[in-house]
Amino acid sequence: MDRNRFADIHCSVSRAAGVAADPWTLLILRDLFLGLNRYEELRRDLGIATNVLADRLDRLVADGLAERHAYQDNPLRHAYRLTPAGRDLYPVLLTLLAWGDRHRSEGGPPLRLLHADCGHPAVPSLTCSHCGGALTPETTTAAPGPGGRAAPGTALVPGRLPTSLGPA
Template identity: 75%
Template structure:
């Protein structure tokens, strides 16, 4: 995949997809959120080829989503920790998990989420940061933003935006 092409599209969805929209990258993010930080833990959990894992971890580090920190000197070994920008992708991973639980988990969700604040099981939902209302395609309209412009990858978007 030509990730540079997505980085050049004047669209936040395209740019983010160019960085993280790869199954291995998303699974690595999932494991980092679950607390796995070491290369060998990630490799064993995912069963991914070492070159693929190294490439995806390098991309997360280069993209500012994870940091590589040494934890052993002889031989040199690193762990991977999410940066603040990487931690902000938690909502994205939860949205994928919730969708998969609803549409692909015939025998029930493989993972249960529990809110530490109240101890109750939770189902991730997107809500308005102002009123708390649920965000769905029926309750949200898109409007032009200050950085919006027509460009390759967004040639027709302007015609579909709601006018304030």
């Protein structure tokens, strides 16, 4: 799949998907968040082919989501650390986790999240940064943004959006 083709679509979802919306990439990111950061750890945990793992790690580094750091010189071995851009994908992974737990988990969730501040189990949810209310299809609308325009991949979207947000 040519993920670079999504870079030309004038849409943040498309551009993000071109970088991160590959199942292996998402699983590697999950493992990096869980603290597995060495090539062999990732390979063993995921059961992934070495060429696929090497390709996805190279892309994560090239796309600025992870950095390589040598932890051994002879032979040279690297660990991978998430960059701030990579860490910003955590809510995406949590949202996928919550969806998978609700719709694809047999016998209960395979992983529980505990909130470090209170120690309680946590279920990821999206909330408004202003009022804290839940963000759902029923409670949100889309409006034009400063970088919005009709372009390939978004040719019909502008016609579906309101012309203004109203009072700011």
